[in-house]
Amino acid sequence: MKRSLPVALSAAAVVVVAGAWLASRRLAEGSVATAAPSAAAASASASAAVASAPPAEPHVRQSERGFDILSPVYTIDRIYRSMMGPQSMQHIPMKSDGASNDQELVWVTGLKATMVAPDGQTPMPPEYMCHVNVDIDPLAHEKSYGHPLNISGRLFTLSQGQIDVALPKGFGIPIRSDQVVDITTQVLNLNTHSDPFGVRHHVEMSALRDSAAKQPMKPLFMAGVYGLALLKGEHGHFGKEKPSHEGTGCMMGKAASDGSYVDPQGKEFTGHWIVKPGREVNRTDVTTMMNLPFDTTIHYIAVHLHPFAESLTLIDRTTGETVYSAKTRQLEGKIGLAHVDSFSSEEGVKVYKDHEYELESVYENTTGEDQDSMAVMLLYLHDKQFTRTPVATQPAAAPSSSSSAK
Structure with a gap:
């Protein structure tokens, strides 16, 4: 196509976002698989975890530091080349728990992801991570401010070799607390041949409400x-x-x-x-x-x-x-x-x-x-053009999966 x-x-x-371009697509990827004894040992441990695992539903917990997210449990039962493994998307409202009309400025300052067993705690090798993508609907975000913004649909991407992003102190990506972000997670398996086992992503998204900032934050795009x-x-x-x-x-x-x-x-x-x-x-x-x-x-x-x-x-x-x-x-x-x-x-x-x-x-x-x-x-x-005062708006709807980059 x-x-x-x-x-x-x-x-x-x-996911590559070019300047202010807003559309996105998925590219299928490939690689060659090889056997790895250490990965096989990890697989055996993970298989045991599956037997006693709690329900596989995703989980989101909000705190003063941001959001703690567990993806669904994914079953690895074969070699999965890049972009070929099981995946899912979770919609994360940025507003405070229990708030019905929350329109405060929020600064997203980082993202970290680890691979864990189905229990949500036992570490698993990072090689099973294909990616974690964090997206926002840029059109809805721009509409909430009433003027053009230097923002694309992608906030972060984590992938093999880089599993955390921590923006410099005092810097952040500004979004509105009435916005919704998409967290997309997908697994990868290039090396392990074993019985089926379960893994999931543990994602930590750091976010600071503007009212809690000790000094003015500097905006990034x-x-x-x-x-x-x-x-x-x-x-x-x-x-x-x-x-x-x-x-x-x-x-x-x-x-x-x-x-x-x-x-x-x-x-x-x-x-x-x-x-x-x-x-x-x-x-x-x-x-x-x-x-x-x-x-x-x-x-x-x-x-x-x-x-x-x-x-x-x-x-x-x-x-x-x-x-x-x-x-x-x-x-x-x-x-x-x-x-x-x-x-x-x-x-x-x-x-x-x-x-x-x-x-x-x-x-x-x-x-x-x-x-x-x-x-x-x-x-x-x-972003030297960013202004802090948005226009009044209704809470934004969740971005559709078709508009999110994968």
């Missing part, structure tokens, strides 16, 4: 940039009729899943492509994706990559300087990512509306088979 841009590309473990492979077109410079700087655009590639995107110039791209055995370096012009409304500063960067990725680098093409480069660490003896770097700074790093930017991904496929790949940076930028 071909779709026109601008859109928000989203995926496995990650998120813009997503992502690597692309060119499927059809004269050159691989996304969203541009002709490249305005020298150097290659994103490479010609083969899609790893159904679906592609067409930019305004008619070029066809995929954000989920095949990496052949060996080393691959791919560069994508992401200036159009960033769509900066003004000069500003980046205060947090989350990164999504697939197994066999080595690094992801954001480059200011105008100055030639590196804005940020993230490195990875692979799981030992298994397919997967043990760690992906992230960036956090109260001071921030400057980016400019009139500069051009490029994303460079490096993969080293050490197997003899094709592997799938993605390359995403989620940039949390200072």
